[in-house]
Amino acid sequence: MRIVLIGAGNLATQLGTALAESEHKVVQVYSRTEESARALGTKLGVPYTTSLHDITGGSDVYIFSLKDSALEEVAKQVCLHDDNKVYLHTAGSMPMELFRPYASRYGVLYPMQTFSKQRMVDFKTIPLFVESNCIEAGMLIQRLADSLSHKVMVLSSEQRKYLHLAAVWACNFTNHCYTIAADILESHGIPFNVMLPLIDETTGKVHELKPIEAQTGPAIRYDKSIIDRQIELLDKDIIKQELYKQLSRSIHESSKQTGKSKEQL
Amino acid sequence: MRIVLIGAGNLATQLGTALAESEHKVVQVYSRTEESARALGTKLGVPYTTSLHDITGGSDVYIFSLKDSALEEVAKQVCLHDDNKVYLHTAGSMPMELFRPYASRYGVLYPMQTFSKQRMVDFKTIPLFVESNCIEAGMLIQRLADSLSHKVMVLSSEQRKYLHLAAVWACNFTNHCYTIAADILESHGIPFNVMLPLIDETTGKVHELKPIEAQTGPAIRYDKSIIDRQIELLDKDIIKQELYKQLSRSIHESSKQTGKSKEQL
Numbered sequence: 001m002r003i004v005l006i007g008a009g010n011l012a013t014q015l016g017t018a019l020a021e022s023e024h025k026v027v028q029v030y031s032r033t034e035e036s037a038r039a040l041g042t043k044l045g046v047p048y049t050t051s052l053h054d055i056t057g058g059s060d061v062y063i064f065s066l067k068d069s070a071l072e073e074v075a076k077q078v079c080l081h082d083d084n085k086v087y088l089h090t091a092g093s094m095p096m097e098l099f100r101p102y103a104s105r106y107g108v109l110y111p112m113q114t115f116s117k118q119r120m121v122d123f124k125t126i127p128l129f130v131e132s133n134c135i136e137a138g139m140l141i142q143r144l145a146d147s148l149s150h151k152v153m154v155l156s157s158e159q160r161k162y163l164h165l166a167a168v169w170a171c172n173f174t175n176h177c178y179t180i181a182a183d184i185l186e187s188h189g190i191p192f193n194v195m196l197p198l199i200d201e202t203t204g205k206v207h208e209l210k211p212i213e214a215q216t217g218p219a220i221r222y223d224k225s226i227i228d229r230q231i232e233l234l235d236k237d238i239i240k241q242e243l244y245k246q247l248s249r250s251i252h253e254s255s256k257q258t259g260k261s262k263e264q265l
Numbered sequence: 266m267r268i269v270l271i272g273a274g275n276l277a278t279q280l281g282t283a284l285a286e287s288e289h290k291v292v293q294v295y296s297r298t299e300e301s302a303r304a305l306g307t308k309l310g311v312p313y314t315t316s317l318h319d320i321t322g323g324s325d326v327y328i329f330s331l332k333d334s335a336l337e338e339v340a341k342q343v344c345l346h347d348d349n350k351v352y353l354h355t356a357g358s359m360p361m362e363l364f365r366p367y368a369s370r371y372g373v374l375y376p377m378q379t380f381s382k383q384r385m386v387d388f389k390t391i392p393l394f395v396e397s398n399c400i401e402a403g404m405l406i407q408r409l410a411d412s413l414s415h416k417v418m419v420l421s422s423e424q425r426k427y428l429h430l431a432a433v434w435a436c437n438f439t440n441h442c443y444t445i446a447a448d449i450l451e452s453h454g455i456p457f458n459v460m461l462p463l464i465d466e467t468t469g470k471v472h473e474l475k476p477i478e479a480q481t482g483p484a485i486r487y488d489k490s491i492i493d494r495q496i497e498l499l500d501k502d503i504i505k506q507e508l509y510k511q512l513s514r515s516i517h518e519s520s521k522q523t524g525k526s527k528e529q530l
Contacts, residue, residue, distance in 0.1 A: 067486070116470065118478065153459070159453050162452070162453040169449070171466075172483070174442045174443070175471070178471050178476035182475065185427070187427070200468060202379055202436045203465060205381065211447050213381070215440050215441065218437070229426075246507060249504065
């Protein structure tokens, strides 16, 4: 397949790299900003443009990896009612049907992963969630997805919204907890890497146990004296104190489901 | 060394198992409850008791793995001012000096890990944070710790308090985010294991990047339309809605430190 990438951010960069290593061919890259367009175009060795009008008509697939707020406006300007072209976006929280007014064949290819510029990921291991508006688009998207990853699943827009919400908890909010831990350690002269075995085991446990069964620490034991002392230790930061209280309360609420109260950190 | 374990919870169980595989000898197990005392005594093949008065005087080291609120009272009943005995506790947030009124030689051996009954861990990989009140106790604790783990560090009670606070963020609060993700997925018919590659990569990233550099998602981009829609999706749960808002706010605050705003989940 001939593919145009619309967008050149972290996701588009890693997707483009994976496509370049597949049997498919990226033929053009678009980005609103010259710098991003050039960076990805150069990396993939393909032409790039910063003008929507210059996007080639001679491609089979157009993949939109843009911020959600730009997606519909760009789709409106790029898409055609042409049975020989399939339009895809890669967004967790956006419905497939945003393409409906502008295209005949379309769908979604959502790679659920956290992408940063500084770290490449192995695309083969990333779960890809796909959706399509017709059999023809469905077959093409499935073929494309299968060539990129071992883990391809069909999922509706409605379910994908909740999947993305869950991903925000499991990835973004989790990482923020790491950030707070790193800040605390740094303020007291302790290197962050002492925390890595604990972080790895916390992750390792949920490969085997349900997260609720893996829960440990003062909040699940409802050890009020530690909880109160730890809130005091955060005394210069009201946002973090409030977060600590609410996370502890939420853990305590969830413990009522299981009757669990004795695990130790 | 001859060792008595006072307490038979998850930590004592895993510590006892590691000690049984070392060159040291667990000679007795105490727990307040018959069931726990018997379980650990049987597992280690050593005598057990539920009476503090029956704890043997003929041991070199006494390790207290009890809940924080019980620690001082039990230390008071068990410890002796005897230069041939060293008393240790394993608690993250409790000061070493709680032993001072009752003992001559004492210290702390804090294994920073999350212990659950259902999953054994390799003690050799667990960071052990040690502290002691005198050179003699210090040498003994160091020798004991070195025989259990490759990662032994000396840390004061004051620093250990903050280390434990950081561990609560990096482990307990993180795991609760997994629980919330699992609840959301389960309510929408999606298996939790689809989330594991994302969870693994989130963890993998902080081996290479600072957590704040690894942050992705709607909150760091401050994509208000996704944030608002996701809060709506949590509409039946006020605690989780509030947590979502505060975590997003806290991520946004931390982003001001780095000027970072474009990473994609």
